[in-house]
Structure formats: C-alpha cells, structure tokens
Amino acid sequence: MFVPTRIVFGRGELTNLHSQPMPGKKALLLISNGKSTRQHGYLARTEAQLKQAGIDTVLFDQIEANPFKSTVMAASILARQHQCDFIVALGGGSVIDASKAIAVVSTNPGDFWDYIAVGTGKKKPVEHKPLPIVAIPTTAGTGSEVDPWGAIINEETNEKVGFGIDDTYPVLAVIDPELTMSVPPAFTAYQGFDAMFHSIERYLSKTANALSDVVTLNAVETIAGHIAQAVNHGNDLNAREQIALGNLMSGIIMKLSSGISQHSLENAMTAFYPDLPHGAGLLILCEAYFTDMIDKHVCDERFVQLARVMGIPDATEPTEFITALTHLMAECGVAQLNMADYGISPDEFGKFTVNARATMGGLFLADRVPLSDEDCVAIYTTAYYKMSTINQA
Structure with a gap:
C-alpha cells in the first residue's frame, strides 16, 4: 500500500493552509468553470492563505464537470508560460482529476493522450516528473485528493480514461468539511x-x-x-x-x-x-x-x-x-x-x-x-x- 500524500483533515483546516509545507513558490491555481468557488469565498480564502505562505498564483478557472483533454492542454500551456512550479487544485473531483493530467503535460512534451496506455493513446512513458499537486476538495465524492488517478475525456475520440502514476499523488491534501456545506x-x-x-x-x-x-x-x-x-x-x-x-x-x-x-x-x-x-x-x-x-x-x-x-x-x-x-x-x-x-x-x-x-x-x-x-x-x-x-x- 502506497499513499504518500500528507493528509490534513478537520473543520476549519483551510485557515491553516499557510502553515503547511509547500512544494514550490508559484502555483497554478485550478478551479472549475462554475460559480460556487468564488461565490462562497473559497477562492479568496485560498488565495489569501497562499499569499500568507509567500506563494504567487496564476488562476485557471475553466475545468468542466467531466474535464476535457483540450482543457488540460490549455491549463498546461498557462503553467509553462508563467513558470509555475506546482499546482493547487481547489474544487471537486473533476478539478483534482484534471490537476493530475495538467501536472504531467506541464513538464512533458506533446499531447496528454501521448501518455495514455489504452484506446487511441500512444503509450509513451512519462519521462519528466510531473508538477507537485496540493489538493483542497470542496466536495466529498471521488477521493481524488489522496489517490493518483484522474479521469479525462478525449472529446475528439469519445474516450474517457483513468490515468495515474505514483508521481501524480497529491503531495498535500487539506480536507476541510466546511467547504462541502455549499454543495x-x-x-x-x-x-x-x-x-x-x-x-x-x-x-x-x-x-x-x-x-x-x-x-x-x-x-x-x-x-x-x-x-x-x-x-x-x-x-x-x-x-x-x-x-x-x-x-x-x-x-x-x-x-x-x-x-x-x-x-x-x-x-x-x-x-x-x-x-x-x-x-x-x-x-x-x-x-x-x-x-x-x-x-x-x-x-x-x-x-x-x-x-x-x-x-x-x-x-x-x-x-x-x-x-x-x-x-x-x-x-x-x-x-x-x-x-x-x-x-x-x-x-x-x-x-x-x-x-x-x-x-x-x-x-x-x-x-x-x-x-x-x-x-x-x-x-x-x-x-x-x-x-x-x-x-x-
């Protein structure tokens, strides 16, 4: 059994995010394309915590409920452009799932489907270590914050595939049940x-x-x-x-x-x-x-x-x-x-x-x-x- 994620669980733990060890200095901050993360203040609170920890952030707010490969690629381009050295995934399972794929193609060349081992995937090995991930779930449904897996849809081929390697485990999961109250x-x-x-x-x-x-x-x-x-x-x-x-x-x-x-x-x-x-x-x-x-x-x-x-x-x-x-x-x-x-x-x-x-x-x-x-x-x-x-x- 291998679960290398540091897990912080409890009411109000988002307030302690700034005190947790961070895997970098500049984060690609991922949220969904919905409204709730902003409306309920989770985004602002997370940005404030990261700022308190001395972390700069770049926001990507386009993750779908069933994330698409094209969205993964767009986020990875943003991460490269801004030289982000880790990812913060704030949201439900789809956001955290997408973070695993984004982490891979932010440090490895080509298309995400190059690394898929089934269907139309090209079965290429992941040669470069993906970006580290900090996961902050706002729902309780997938367990993606403590596992390496992410399910992504290739909208060009109508394939939905689960992908995961040991290096796509989040390094930190902050699980604050208060963030699920708005679901x-x-x-x-x-x-x-x-x-x-x-x-x-x-x-x-x-x-x-x-x-x-x-x-x-x-x-x-x-x-x-x-x-x-x-x-x-x-x-x-x-x-x-x-x-x-x-x-x-x-x-x-x-x-x-x-x-x-x-x-x-x-x-x-x-x-x-x-x-x-x-x-x-x-x-x-x-x-x-x-x-x-x-x-x-x-x-x-x-x-x-x-x-x-x-x-x-x-x-x-x-x-x-x-x-x-x-x-x-x-x-x-x-x-x-x-x-x-x-x-x-x-x-x-x-x-x-x-x-x-x-x-x-x-x-x-x-x-x-x-x-x-x-x-x-x-x-x-x-x-x-x-x-x-x-x-x-």
Missing part, C-alpha cells in the same frame, strides 16, 4: 454515492484483501449512515464531516484494491454524454449492475455483509443489499434518475460496451465473474427500462 442536495447525493461505490466495488472485487475489507466496510457504513442527513439537511456539519471521512477512506483504498466494471460501464456513458454527472450515471446503473452479480451468486456473503453495514443488521440474503441500496437512494431523492433524461437511447448500449472495454478494460479483470458483451448490454438495458418505468409511474 446542493442532488450533487451531495451523486458525490456521496460515488464515494460509497468506490468502496463497495473494492469490497466485491477479486482483489479485495484483509486490510481493504476493514477500510471499505467502514467507509460504506460511515457514508450510508450519514448521506441522507447530508443531502436533506445540508447545514448539518457533522453529517458533512462524516461523508468527507467516508470519502477519504474510499480514496485511500484506491491502491490497495481495484474497482470493478461498474465504473467502466459508467465512464463509457459520460464519455459520450459529459453533461451526465458521474455519480448520477453510477446511480442509474447500480441496481441492474449489482443484481446481475447477485443473480450469478458471485459472492453472496459479501453482499450480506454490505446489507448489514448499510442499515439491515440482521440481513441473511444477498438481495437485502439491493433493498438497503434502493431505500437509501429513495431517502436521498435519487431513485428516479433516468438515462433518457440525458438523451441516451438503447441503440447506444453496444457502443458503450465496446468503449468501456477499450478505455477502462482493466477494471473488468477485477470482476469475480467475467462479464460478456451481452451481459453489459443487458445491464444497460435493464437500467434504462427500469428507470423509465419508475419515472412513468
């Missing part, structure tokens, strides 16, 4: 379930092990026990703090156990439909995906244990996991998400399946039972029609 209810749910699925997948993966089991079950229990409160009562700082803690655990576990193909199937959807929030896509797929595993009796005892930590302490059947999951989705108001609402149609499921294998095929290798192409299309189809029926009702 709206729907996105609190999308992000919280994304974090929970990170741990659920790693518990169900064939790469699960004694240590990962301890962390993943604790993460799932923590998130499941507090996400409805965080969604429905967003000013509850204790609930926000617990979701941030569950997300942190889900991020730390990234290098100890692998995710499985649920994330591959979803990333294929957002590769073609980047307006679909990643967490929403996972929620659309989750019941069909996990039911397929349960029907195949892949790991019954693990589904029972998940049901127990998710609110059914006396669970004895794997299907009770689905009961717990759908109940939690209903409590959080995300049980009626629908592919059709984002323009997705059933004739695209074969295309998604091919894309998922080409770009995120490695996660299929961690499945306990292999998924055929027909299985993948069936999961998409079940998810599509089940959610359509719920919405019509």
Whole structure:
C-alpha cells in the first residue's frame, strides 16, 4: 500500500493552509468553470492563505464537470508560460482529476493522450516528473485528493480514461468539511454515492484483501449512515464531516484494491454524454449492475455483509443489499434518475460496451465473474427500462 500524500483533515483546516509545507513558490491555481468557488469565498480564502505562505498564483478557472483533454492542454500551456512550479487544485473531483493530467503535460512534451496506455493513446512513458499537486476538495465524492488517478475525456475520440502514476499523488491534501456545506442536495447525493461505490466495488472485487475489507466496510457504513442527513439537511456539519471521512477512506483504498466494471460501464456513458454527472450515471446503473452479480451468486456473503453495514443488521440474503441500496437512494431523492433524461437511447448500449472495454478494460479483470458483451448490454438495458418505468409511474 502506497499513499504518500500528507493528509490534513478537520473543520476549519483551510485557515491553516499557510502553515503547511509547500512544494514550490508559484502555483497554478485550478478551479472549475462554475460559480460556487468564488461565490462562497473559497477562492479568496485560498488565495489569501497562499499569499500568507509567500506563494504567487496564476488562476485557471475553466475545468468542466467531466474535464476535457483540450482543457488540460490549455491549463498546461498557462503553467509553462508563467513558470509555475506546482499546482493547487481547489474544487471537486473533476478539478483534482484534471490537476493530475495538467501536472504531467506541464513538464512533458506533446499531447496528454501521448501518455495514455489504452484506446487511441500512444503509450509513451512519462519521462519528466510531473508538477507537485496540493489538493483542497470542496466536495466529498471521488477521493481524488489522496489517490493518483484522474479521469479525462478525449472529446475528439469519445474516450474517457483513468490515468495515474505514483508521481501524480497529491503531495498535500487539506480536507476541510466546511467547504462541502455549499454543495446542493442532488450533487451531495451523486458525490456521496460515488464515494460509497468506490468502496463497495473494492469490497466485491477479486482483489479485495484483509486490510481493504476493514477500510471499505467502514467507509460504506460511515457514508450510508450519514448521506441522507447530508443531502436533506445540508447545514448539518457533522453529517458533512462524516461523508468527507467516508470519502477519504474510499480514496485511500484506491491502491490497495481495484474497482470493478461498474465504473467502466459508467465512464463509457459520460464519455459520450459529459453533461451526465458521474455519480448520477453510477446511480442509474447500480441496481441492474449489482443484481446481475447477485443473480450469478458471485459472492453472496459479501453482499450480506454490505446489507448489514448499510442499515439491515440482521440481513441473511444477498438481495437485502439491493433493498438497503434502493431505500437509501429513495431517502436521498435519487431513485428516479433516468438515462433518457440525458438523451441516451438503447441503440447506444453496444457502443458503450465496446468503449468501456477499450478505455477502462482493466477494471473488468477485477470482476469475480467475467462479464460478456451481452451481459453489459443487458445491464444497460435493464437500467434504462427500469428507470423509465419508475419515472412513468
């Protein structure tokens, strides 16, 4: 297990940013193309903290919810022009994900896709050390602040690929739950379930092990026990703090156990439909995906244990996991998400399946039972029609 990130966790810790060791003197400060980071004062507070630490900053404020390769390249040009020697990523998972790619192409020649090892990537090695990253999350959903991974969309080829090397771990993560208080209810749910699925997948993966089991079950229990409160009562700082803690655990576990193909199937959807929030896509797929595993009796005892930590302490059947999951989705108001609402149609499921294998095929290798192409299309189809029926009702 290798997690080289210095982690500072707690309420109000952004105020102590200036006292943390910094990896350089001039930072490319990344934020999203949205308004919240400015509106809620997070940007101004971070700039003030960096100034107090003697750090000059250059702002890049164009990161999308599902970041594009072209945006990565534009940010890297800015970093080179201003001779930035590290990156500060202030925002949600998309901003921190993008920071990893930007860090690589700020110090290495060519296009970011030159360094992608799957799909249309050119599989070139990263020869020069990427810029160091300081991550300050304003959401709790991806764990990207404590893992090396970042998912980027090549809009020219409709590929969404996860990339990460040891040198793209953030050197410092400042996790202040107060910064998540402004996240709206729907996105609190999308992000919280994304974090929970990170741990659920790693518990169900064939790469699960004694240590990962301890962390993943604790993460799932923590998130499941507090996400409805965080969604429905967003000013509850204790609930926000617990979701941030569950997300942190889900991020730390990234290098100890692998995710499985649920994330591959979803990333294929957002590769073609980047307006679909990643967490929403996972929620659309989750019941069909996990039911397929349960029907195949892949790991019954693990589904029972998940049901127990998710609110059914006396669970004895794997299907009770689905009961717990759908109940939690209903409590959080995300049980009626629908592919059709984002323009997705059933004739695209074969295309998604091919894309998922080409770009995120490695996660299929961690499945306990292999998924055929027909299985993948069936999961998409079940998810599509089940959610359509719920919405019509």
